[in-house]
Amino acid sequence: MNHASSTNLNLTLKIWRQAGPQQVGGLKTYEVEGISTDMSFLEMLDVLNQQLIAKGEEPVAFDHDCREGICGTCGVVINGQAHGPDRGTTTCQLHMRRFQNGDTIVIEPWLAKAFPIVRDLVVDRSAFDRIIQSGGYVSVNTGNAPEANTTLVPHHVQQDAMRAAACIGCGACVASCKNASAMLFVSAKVSHLASIPQGQSERSRRVLNMVATMDAEHFGNCTNTGECEAACPAKIELTNIAKLNREYMTALMYSKE
Amino acid sequence: MNAVAAARSDNVTDSSTQSRTGLIDRLGLGWFFRLLSSSIGQKFVMGVTGLLLCGFLVAHLAGNMLLFVGEKSFNEYAHALHAQWELLAIAEAGLLLLFLAHIYLAFATTIGNLKARTNTYTLRQTKVPGRIIGANSWMFISGSVVLGFVILHLIDLRFALRSGIDYLVESDPGAPFHNTVAVLSNPLSRVIYFVGVIVLGVHLSHGFSSAFQSVGFNHPKYTPMIKILGKIFAVVIAVGFASIVVFVPGMWK
Ligand code: HEM
Ligand code: SF4
Ligand code: FES
Numbered sequence: 001m002n003h004a005s006s007t008n009l010n011l012t013l014k015i016w017r018q019a020g021p022q023q024v025g026g027l028k029t030y031e032v033e034g035i036s037t038d039m040s041f042l043e044m045l046d047v048l049n050q051q052l053i054a055k056g057e058e059p060v061a062f063d064h065d066c067r068e069g070i071c072g073t074c075g076v077v078i079n080g081q082a083h084g085p086d087r088g089t090t091t092c093q094l095h096m097r098r099f100q101n102g103d104t105i106v107i108e109p110w111l112a113k114a115f116p117i118v119r120d121l122v123v124d125r126s127a128f129d130r131i132i133q134s135g136g137y138v139s140v141n142t143g144n145a146p147e148a149n150t151t152l153v154p155h156h157v158q159q160d161a162m163r164a165a166a167c168i169g170c171g172a173c174v175a176s177c178k179n180a181s182a183m184l185f186v187s188a189k190v191s192h193l194a195s196i197p198q199g200q201s202e203r204s205r206r207v208l209n210m211v212a213t214m215d216a217e218h219f220g221n222c223t224n225t226g227e228c229e230a231a232c233p234a235k236i237e238l239t240n241i242a243k244l245n246r247e248y249m250t251a252l253m254y255s256k257e
Numbered sequence: 258m259n260a261v262a263a264a265r266s267d268n269v270t271d272s273s274t275q276s277r278t279g280l281i282d283r284l285g286l287g288w289f290f291r292l293l294s295s296s297i298g299q300k301f302v303m304g305v306t307g308l309l310l311c312g313f314l315v316a317h318l319a320g321n322m323l324l325f326v327g328e329k330s331f332n333e334y335a336h337a338l339h340a341q342w343e344l345l346a347i348a349e350a351g352l353l354l355l356f357l358a359h360i361y362l363a364f365a366t367t368i369g370n371l372k373a374r375t376n377t378y379t380l381r382q383t384k385v386p387g388r389i390i391g392a393n394s395w396m397f398i399s400g401s402v403v404l405g406f407v408i409l410h411l412i413d414l415r416f417a418l419r420s421g422i423d424y425l426v427e428s429d430p431g432a433p434f435h436n437t438v439a440v441l442s443n444p445l446s447r448v449i450y451f452v453g454v455i456v457l458g459v460h461l462s463h464g465f466s467s468a469f470q471s472v473g474f475n476h477p478k479y480t481p482m483i484k485i486l487g488k489i490f491a492v493v494i495a496v497g498f499a500s501i502v503v504f505v506p507g508m509w510k
Contacts, residue, residue: 014379027379077378077380079380079382080378080380080381080382081382081383081384082384085384087384106379106380108378108379108380111374111376111377111378112373112374113372113373113374113375114373176384177374178370178374178394179369179370179373179374180370180373180374181296181370181373183296183297208291211295211296211297212295214296215295215296218372218373219296219373220296220369220370220372220373220374221296221299221300221366221369221370222296222300222471223366223370223393223396223467224393224463224466224467224470224471225385225388225393225394226385226388227383227384227385229385230383230384230385230386231384238470238475239475239477241470241475242470242473242474242475243473243475244297245297245300245301245470245471245472245473246473248295248297248298248301249297249298249301249472249473252288252291252292252295252298253288
């Protein structure tokens, strides 16, 4: 049963295969046929894996969970671009209609010192968890829902906070940065919580600790090239990094922390 | 406690629980140490030193433009400047400090960046519309070329140490103009100065606007203007200094 507008693609895939963290990896070439343009990128990989299993080969390991662009688990570098060619799109939301019959697609894992490869396309992003653990939270007891107008947050401030909170922690910013910098990720959380009342009491400590952890995890420094912003599926903006810089310098110079 | 664990512990930046044993702590200079060792502190200082160096470039170019006016004006300017020798000494010390800080941090951040990205993709493609891998990927290299040029420039004119150039002694009232033209007429200096100032322009075409972002200044009202201003500034500095290299030796044969 074919959808009227869909066509089928024959593709050559060059995929990074690596048996384990310490093993040497390399690109391996596979052919897949009859890929529907209605499929998502991950479904295309599912088809390949089915083929490999049928042949008794080891399937390609890749991370995924929600497959609807909200969990941040998926994410590979497709033809040199984190999450592939579309802006504001995760790998799971990328569709095969973006490709042409006969295309060769190179698929590599996120590469960064702080994201060691676990296997094939799967990397260990727990460095992000440790950054969040060091301050990306609010530990005040907020109790029951308060009377709506007791804490006034102007609409535009709330919008800024919401836009920053959209980060799904996928790591595309690190993967696409020539310096493997995590500043877009950290700036999203810092801006988010610095904008709202609940975030105030830990505001200085949060930014100092999160940046200290970011540095200790061996992420690089921002050189303002903007690749992270372009690769980010949640459209986190570079202005957040400027805000992170302000927050950090203010905490460093004026707070008692 | 290793660094990661230290950073993870909630109290790491709580001044009340920090042990105060080291000299840095006893002087209360922990913030200063963090300013120069944390990624964001380092970028902040790079931005500030870079912008202050830009300020120096403006003053230096303005003074040097007198080379087009004539021998007398330039010598007068130079003598007036050197008459303020106390202030000049402070300014020179300040400049040296700015350069040393900027260069130290250039090395520190660049080494950090190389360590953070130990392997590269087989295929790499930008997602920034219209981006050609340009000035912003060449900051360390363009900075190093500028450093080479600055060192030669100091040897040539600050210390008058190049052999094969017929310098007038410093006490001679005509020395500033004569020595400048003599150095600019030297083929090696001429070529390196030309390349040096053009590459400086490339450095600034990214550096100027980048510095504002690094110090935390990004605002929808001003940032578009700063970006354009940065490009104009880079062109003015590069063309301004290059015009001296190209035209001045021929003008005053
Ligand atoms: C007259 C001399 C110089 C001026 C006016 C200048 C200016 C600047 C400015 C304004 C920035 C932007 C700072 C930022 O992004 O926060 C910058 C960055 C930088 N400069 Fe310089 N600089 C000079 C010399 C040098 C030298 C001698 C080096 C030595 C290697 C150097 C290496 C760098 C590096 C690596 C960066 C960081 C680039 C980045 O983060 O994208 N610069 N410079
Ligand atoms: S900032 Fe964007 S690219 Fe980076 S982790 Fe968050 S969602 Fe992913
Ligand atoms: S699988 Fe959840 S965002 Fe892609």
